[in-house]
Structure formats: C-alpha cells, structure tokens
Amino acid sequence: MAFASFKEVLLDGLKNGYAVGQFNMNNLEFTKAIVEAANEEKSPVILGCSEGAIKYMGIDYTVAMARVAAETAKVPVILHLDHGPSFEYVVKCVRAGFSSIMIDASHYALEQNIALTKQVVELCHPLGIEVEGELGRIGGTEDDLTVDELDATLALPAEALRLVEETGIDALAPAIGSAHGVYVGTPKLSFDRLEEIRDLLSNVPMVLHGGSGIPDADIRKAISLGVSKINVNTENQIAFTHTIREIFNKDAKVYDPRKYLGPGKEAIKEVVKEKMRLFGSSGRA
Numbered sequence: 082m083a084f085a086s087f088k089e090v091l092l093d094g095l096k097n098g099y100a101v102g103q104f105n106m107n108n109l110e111f112t113k114a115i116v117e118a119a120n121e122e123k124s125p126v127i128l129g130c131s132e133g134a135i136k137y138m139g140i141d142y143t144v145a146m147a148r149v150a151a152e153t154a155k156v157p158v159i160l161h162l163d164h165g166p167s168f169e170y171v172v173k174c175v176r177a178g179f180s181s182i183m184i185d186a187s188h189y190a191l192e193q194n195i196a197l198t199k200q201v202v203e204l205c206h207p208l209g210i211e212v213e214g215e216l217g218r219i220g221g222t223e224d225d226l227t228v229d230e231l232d233a234t235l236a237l238p239a240e241a242l243r244l245v246e247e248t249g250i251d252a253l254a255p256a257i258g259s260a261h262g263v264y265v266g267t268p269k270l271s272f273d274r275l276e277e278i279r280d281l282l283s284n285v286p287m288v289l290h291g292g293s294g295i296p297d298a299d300i301r302k303a304i305s306l307g308v309s310k311i312n313v314n315t316e317n318q319i320a321f322t323h324t325i326r327e328i329f330n331k332d333a334k335v336y337d338p339r340k341y342l343g344p345g346k347e348a349i350k351e352v353v354k355e356k357m358r359l360f361g362s363s364g365r366a
C-alpha cells in the first residue's frame with residue numbers, strides 16, 4: 082500500500098476508543114521490527130522520524146525504507162516527521178516524500194506558534210499531507226521541577242482551542258506532564274488538563290509524547306480521554322541496546338552484525354506488539 086492518511090487513521094482511533102502508536106525509526110532494524118509487528122498485530126502504525134534520526138540515516142534512505150515498508154505491509158503505514166523544527170525543514174521533508182508532518186513551534190509565544198503552524202498547514206493541506214501541532218512544554222529534563230514549575234509547562238485549554246481553530250491542524254500534542262527519554266520516578270500526567278482540553282476539542286485527535294515508561298493504567302486513561310496517538314521510542318531503544326549488550330557480555334568473540342542486530346530487532350518487535358495491544362490498535366487494520 083501507499084502511505085495511509087494520518088487523519089483517517091487517528092480519527093478512527095478517536096471514534097473507536099484506541100490509540101495508534103508512533104514508533105520512531107532509528108535504522109533498518111527499527112523500521113522492519115515496527116512494520117513486522119504491525120502486520121502481525123493487524124494494527125495501523127506510524128513510523129516517526131525526528132530531525133536527528135533523519136540526519137543519521139539520510140533523508141532519502143529514510144523515505145525509501147519507509148516506502149518499502151508501507152508497500153509491502155498489509156496494514157496502514159504512515160511516515161511522520163517528528164518535532165519538525167522549522168518551515169524550511171518541513172519543506173525538505175515534504176519534498177522527500179514524508180506523508181505527514183509535526184511542526185513543533187511550542188517553544189515560541191502562542192502568536193508565533195500559531196503563525197508558523199498555520200504556514201505549515203497551508204503548505205501541507207493542498208498536498209494531502211496532514212499536520213500535528215504542539216502546545217506547552219513536553220520536556221526531557223522536567224524531573225527536577227517543582228509542582229508550580231511543572232504546572233507552568235502544561236498546555237492551556239484556551240490556547241489549545243486557538244491553536245487548533247486558527248491553524249486547522251489535524252492533531253494536537255498538548256503538554257500534560259509527560260517527557261521524552263527515561264523518567265526518574267513515576268510520571269505524573271495531568272488528566273484534569275487533558276479532560277479540559279478534550280471538552281473544548283472533542284473531535285480533534287490528541288497526541289501523547291514521551292509514551293515510554295508511563296504506567297499501563299495511565300495510558301488507558303489517556304486514551305479514554307481522547308488521546309489517539311502515542312509516541313514511543315525510548316523503550317524500543319532500551320530493548321534493542323539491552324539485548325545486544327547481553328549478547329556481547331555472553332560472547333566476546335561475536336563479530337557478525339547479523340548475530341546481534343537480528344536479536345536486537347526481535348526485541349523491538351516484542352515491545353511494539355505489546356504496545357499495540359495496550360493501545361487497543363491490534364486487530365484494527
């Protein structure tokens with residue numbers, strides 16, 4: 082199949098009470114593991130790719146791998162730019178063949194976030210490319226913040242409404258207390274805030290970033306409150322690296338990359354399948 086529609090896949094999740102996983106590509110093994118898991122689980126899937134990962138793999142290799150994955154898959158596959166940093170970078174990814182885009186202008190003041198996000202939507206929508214925007218601060222270093230400081234990073238409902246209405250984005254990533262990377266202690270999601278935003282924007286799919294390490298019950302609750310896309314990368318990276326490290330620890334003489342990258346890939350696949358079951362996307366494709 083060609084790449085699937087981001088919006089269609091997320092709206093089906095919103096309507097039917099499940100979330101679609103975005104799993105990030107870091108190399109060939111990640112890409113294959115994610116799409117094989119999706120096929121076996123009969124789940125739609127979003128391949129996410131950040132600027133850093135694109136720089137590492139090369140943009141043409143990235144799109145080519147994802148395209149082969151989509152064409153050979155029996156389930157909907159999407160190639161999504163994760164945290165697009167600028168209009169120019171979005172143009173580059175659209176030209177290269179990405180099928181949906183996240184523009185992350187959340188570090189700007191609201192007016193500027195709206196202006197840049199709108200510019201991206203105006204570029205993408207006529208090309209049939211759908212857009213995710215972000216509001217508030219989804220951090221990776223929020224662990225030392227006090228409660229007041231943490232509260233200041235959360236997306237504000239009135240601003241969420243403005244961002245969606247004034248830009249026409251197809252999905253919204255509101256900061257609700259999750260963070261990228263490995264959590265120190267248990268993450269505290271603000272379900273009250275999520276609910277307030279959902280009440281204003283009940284037909285807009287919401288995205289939960291930093292999905293690695295959030296307890297299963299919190300994931301289920303977030304989905305029940307309108308989250309229909311959940312981003313996972315760190316858990317796959319940990320599973321991959323941990324498996325390879327164990328192989329090296331057991332056998333110092335191993336030198337054939339296939340002998341350790343293969344098991345690393347299988348470890349990712351297991352994590353992805355588990356997440357698809359947890360998110361409720363298994364059997365939906």
Ligand SMILES: [Zn+2]
Nearest residue numbers: 261290291312
């Ligand atoms: Zn993110």
